[in-house]
Amino acid sequence: MRDEFWVFGYGSLMWKPEFEYVERVVADLHGYQRRFCLRSIRYRGTPEAPGLVLALDHDEHAVCTGMAYRVSASVASEVYRYLRQREMVTGAYLESLHPLRLHDGRDVEGLAYSVAPDHPQYAGGLSLAEQARIIAISEGPAGLNRDYLFSTLEHLRGIGIADPELEALEREVRSLAGTPAG
Numbered sequence: 313m314r315d316e317f318w319v320f321g322y323g324s325l326m327w328k329p330e331f332e333y334v335e336r337v338v339a340d341l342h343g344y345q346r347r348f349c350l351r352s353i354r355y356r357g358t359p360e361a362p363g364l365v366l367a368l369d370h371d372e373h374a375v376c377t378g379m380a381y382r383v384s385a386s387v388a389s390e391v392y393r394y395l396r397q398r399e400m401v402t403g404a405y406l407e408s409l410h411p412l413r414l415h416d417g418r419d420v421e422g423l424a425y426s427v428a429p430d431h432p433q434y435a436g437g438l439s440l441a442e443q444a445r446i447i448a449i450s451e452g453p454a455g456l457n458r459d460y461l462f463s464t465l466e467h468l469r470g471i472g473i474a475d476p477e478l479e480a481l482e483r484e485v486r487s488l489a490g491t492p493a494g
Contacts, residue, residue, distance in 0.1 A: 316385045318422035319395060320412055322346045322378035323366035324460065327467035329381060330398075331391045338415040338471055339380035344368040344426060346376045346475065348443045348461075350404055351433040355454040363450030363457035364443055366464065367405070367427035369436055377473050380412050380422050392423075399425040404433040440477075444484035458485050 320341055321329060350367040357363025368376060383391045399405050405425040412422040427434055438446075450457035465482055468475055486493060 314385065314388060316388055317383050317392070318412060318420045319381050319383060319391075320378055320410065320422040320424040321381065322368055322376050322424075323464055325381075326379045326471075327463050331381075331383070331394050332387045333381040333391075334384045335382035337380050337382075337418075338473070339378060339412045339420075339422070340415070341368070341376045341378065341410055341412055341422075341424060343370065343372050343374065343410075344376045344424075345371040345374035346378070346478070347436070348447065348481065349434060349436040349438070350427050351435050352450070352452060352457070353433065354401060354452065356452045356457040356460050357450045358452055361450060362433075362446075363452055363460075364435060364438075364446050365457075365460060368424060369427055370429070379471070380414055380420065382420075395423070395425075402431075402433060404428055404431040440481055440484060444481055444488055447481070448485045448488035458489055458491070461485060 346366055347369040348364040349369050350365050351362035352365040353359045353362050356365055406428050407425055409421050410424050412420050447457045447461055465478055
């Protein structure tokens with residue numbers, strides 16, 4: 313990638329992008345929902361005891377609100393390599409360009425990583441209770457699975473984005489793990 317580009321973050325990319333960008337704007341991506349539907353065997357779990365992480369799961373009626381980052385041409389190749397290394401590590405994501413509606417009114421095209429529903433790590437359709445059970449106990453090299461959930465919600469709240477499904481999941485995880493509300 314040699315030209316500037318936009319990338320859409322909906323989970324840890326919102327609160328831990330770890331790449332250089334020149335602009336950051338709240339944005340909507342239509343046709344996808346932020347869900348804990350990807351088994352994590354590398355970051356928030358292990359191959360023996362997978363955790364769950366967020367993924368963009370296709371849902372034609374959904375709108376996912378997240379953060380769009382504009383990456384300048386001067387670092388585009390470096391950032392693109394970094395994103396592929398970070399997001400494509402197990403091949404569970406599909407990389408594609410999507411129209412994004414920025415909350416300042418602009419329409420742009422952005423790179424997004426959605427879950428591959430035919431990948432063995434895909435865990436779509438788990439009940440809230442099953443998601444909570446996994447998240448409450450899982451841990452991987454990047455830390456506790458529940459901290460990933462809590463950090464994502466903290467960031468969403470900080471930028472004024474409500475996510476009732478994740479908030480219900482947080483309540484259940486905190487109850488199971490015995491952690492007080494933040």
